[in-house]
Amino acid sequence: MSTYSISEVAKELNLSVYTLRYYDKEGLMPFIERTESGTRLFKDSDIAALKIIECLKATGMPIKEIKHFIDWCTDGDSTLQNRFDMFMERKAIVNAQMEELKKTMEIIEHKCLYYQTALEAGTEDIHKTGKIEIS
Amino acid sequence: MSTYSISEVAKELNLSVYTLRYYDKEGLMPFIERTESGTRLFKDSDIAALKIIECLKATGMPIKEIKHFIDWCTDGDSTLQNRFDMFMERKAIVNAQMEELKKTMEIIEHKCLYYQTALEAGTEDIHKTGKIEIS
DNA sequence: GCTTGCCCTAGAGTTAACTCTAAGGGTTAC
DNA sequence: GTAACCCTTAGAGTTAACTCTAGGGCAAGC
Structure with missing residues (x-):
């Protein structure tokens, strides 16, 4: 069973070495072993x-809850x-x-169409009712 | 055409009054009119x-880019x-x-099954190979 | 044996996005 | 007219999640 240094793990998981040490500091890694020199x-x-931790983070879970x-x-x-x-x-x-x-995607796609039409017309006015609007 | 106070808009969009003023401070609302008294x-x-702004925020866009x-x-x-x-x-x-x-959902669902099985067995050991693991 | 390059800690600094406080003004209700 | 309840600003404070710095240790290569 092979072992890895912190920088190897950082590269593998696309995290910084700082972040990994921060996670450890926050108690997310009580299972990591150390050499005699630390x-x-x-x-x-x-x-x-760590991949599970990243997965939970991706759901928006704060580190304290993780x-x-x-x-x-x-x-x-007892905690199952x-x-x-x-x-x-x-x-x-x-x-x-x-x-x-x-829902977000629907709005974005609607805007893509809006601006495509406007670009083809050369002006946003085809959509507009009056003064400047954020559309 | 009706108008709304900042607290009405806050309630409608589920934002705080502070947040709306912060957006204004950051230049996201140059189009809002004012009464004589401000x-x-x-x-x-x-x-x-504001709904478009919230939509862009939902895509993870920082306020400076918005x-x-x-x-x-x-x-x-000229900016179309x-x-x-x-x-x-x-x-x-x-x-x-x-x-x-x-991908996140797949992992989460896998974990739901994992813990369901463990709960039925009364122990996590049915999944385990040895010592304590974060699974 | 000394330089290079990795590792360590404690703790300070950064950033984004709020969130709140202090001090004050305008409008309606009694 | 005064209390209640809105509104305003400037600027300070908060929080999460990093991100970095200073100061130091160990191990390999020349």
């Missing part, structure tokens, strides 16, 4: 855990229900985000 | 413009190409965000 040794399972999850993980089976509930809640949140993004 | 008078077209767009709007037809290009770029960005969110 250098972090990342295992494959650590990289997998820490709760990490704490539950180290607390063992908490963790299940958390992922179900995240699922609902991501579903809502997807709906929001769809 | 009170902002929002028109329906202003609310529509200001560029607002400036282009007040600059008139800029605005078209901007919305096409936003469209690509939102598409990428949708892809990201799909």
Whole structure:
């Protein structure tokens, strides 16, 4: 089982070394081992855990809440229900985000058409009713 | 054509009064009229413009970039190409965000199943290979 | 043995986007 | 006329998530 330095992990996960140390400082990485001299040794399972952390971050979860999850993980089976509930809640949140993004996309696409038509006409006036508007 | 106070607009758009004034301070609302005594008078077209601003924010666009767009709007037809290009770029960005969110959802759903199985078994061990892991 | 390049910590600094406070003005209700 | 409740500004404070600096350690190559 191979290990990786912090800069290798940073490159792999597209994070900065600073960010990884910040996560560690915030208690997101209680499982990372160290050499005698204090250098972090990342295992494959650590990289997998960091990918879950990145996934939770992508749902908009703040780092303090992610820490709760990490704490539950180290607390063992007594927290299984908490963790299940958390992922179900995240699922609902991501579903809502997807709906929001769809609505956003519709508006953006409408604007693309609006400006395409305006460009073809050479002026925005074909859409307009009067004075300057943000359309 | 009716007008609205800042607190009415805040309620309607689910923003705080502070946020609306902050947007104004940042130059996102050069089109808002005022009474003689300085009170902002929002028109329906202003609310529509704010909805576009919220839409751009939802794509992750920072306020300084949104200001560029607002400036282009007040600059008139000479900036039509800029605005078209901007919305096409936003469209690509939102598409990428949708892809990201799909990948995130897959991982989250996988975790929901993982914890459901673990809950039924009463222990996480059925998934595990050895010591404590963040799974 | 010394330079290079990685690693470490503590703690300060940065940035965006608010969020609030202080001090004050205008309008309506009694 | 005065209380209540809006509105205004300038500018300070907050928060999250980094991002960096200073000062130092260890290990390999010349």
